[in-house]
Amino acid sequence: MEIEFDTQQEAADFYRRLPSSFRQLNGVLQINNRLAVFPEKTADFKEFAQLITRYIIDLYEKKWIMEIIEKFYYFTDPEEQVAILNIVSAIFAGEKNDLPQIEVLKDRRETIMESLEGMLHEHHSFSFASIIRFRLTAYKEALRRFVEVAIDEYKLEQEYQVFVDKLRRIIRAYKPLCEKIEVYDEHPFRLYDDRHRLIRNMQSVRSFYPLLKQWGIEAEPSIVLSLIALAPKQVIVYTNRPDSGVMKTLHHVFEDRVCFVHSSLRMTSENRIMQ
Structure with a gap:
């Protein structure tokens, strides 16, 4: 088969990108702005489709x-x-597999492959320009769907950043009520003051939520907002999941005020206090 490119340089660029093993096995030749390829087996056609896809x-x-x-x-x-x-x-x-709709989106490489494989078997001569113009409609539609998902994620990230910025401003605006809070990452979270006393009366924390509306924040009670209400100068979190969403939010909001410690070190801290 022959594949024609717009220029000799384009043909040479594609030729150089082909693995030497493929060129030798399939007798690939460059003739001016054309490439002659002689695949024999179905596997050779599939590999050629993969190379064009890449x-x-x-x-x-x-x-x-x-x-x-x-x-x-x-x-x-x-x-x-x-x-x-x-x-x-x-x-x-593969770094965003938790996003909605990702599982239903078709792999864009497979989309291109499906557009090429039949053509490679059926046509002895074709131009690369014809592939770009007429064979990639499904691929471009797949790209549009990926972009749509990415835009939704981008908007959520922007909203999250605005939310975090507001919480940071609240922390800076209010006087700290205590020096240090220790947080035990359990179900539910347990909070201790700087004298290692369990904080049981959360009434003052609950009364903080109406104030958030003054900052344009509508949010359900959470460990992040409870800590903001207590306004400690330092937060020590004993956790086994420092990369979880809630811990990342704590880090983004409290910045250098928060320190994450592995839960296994919690007993050491408790023993030191008892002594």
Whole structure:
């Protein structure tokens, strides 16, 4: 079969990207702006489709995603565009598997492969430009869906950041009520004051929630808001899950005021206090 490129340079670039083992096994030859390929087995056709897929993704995917972000969803600010692109890239890298809708989105590599495999078997000659123009409709639609999910995540991250910034301002605005609070990550959380007394009367904490409305915050009671109401200068959290969502929020809100300690060290602290 022959595949034609727009320029000799483009043909040479694609040729160089082919593994040498594939070039030798399938007798790949570059003739000006064309590549002659002689696959014999179904596996060879599939591998060639994979190589074209990788080439398309490497050369065009980022540009097309940015176009989708701007032309379909009207994000024109370069920083916002890059932020959304980074979320899409994280999704592709498997770093955002907990996001809604990810499981129902089709793998974009498989989408390209399905568009190519039949064509490679049926046509002895075709142009790379025809692939780009006519064969990738399903792939571009898949990209649009990934961008849509990424934009939803971006908006949630922005809302979360606004929420965290408000909580930080509250901490700075109110006078600390105690030096230190120790938090035991249990169900429910247990809080101790700087004399290691269990904080049982949370009435003053509950009365704090109406004040949050003055800051434009509508939130259910949580360990984060309880600690803000107590306004300690230092928070020590004994936990086995410092990377969990609630612990990350504590870190973002209290910044250098919070310290995470493994739960196994809690007994050491308690024994020291008893002595």
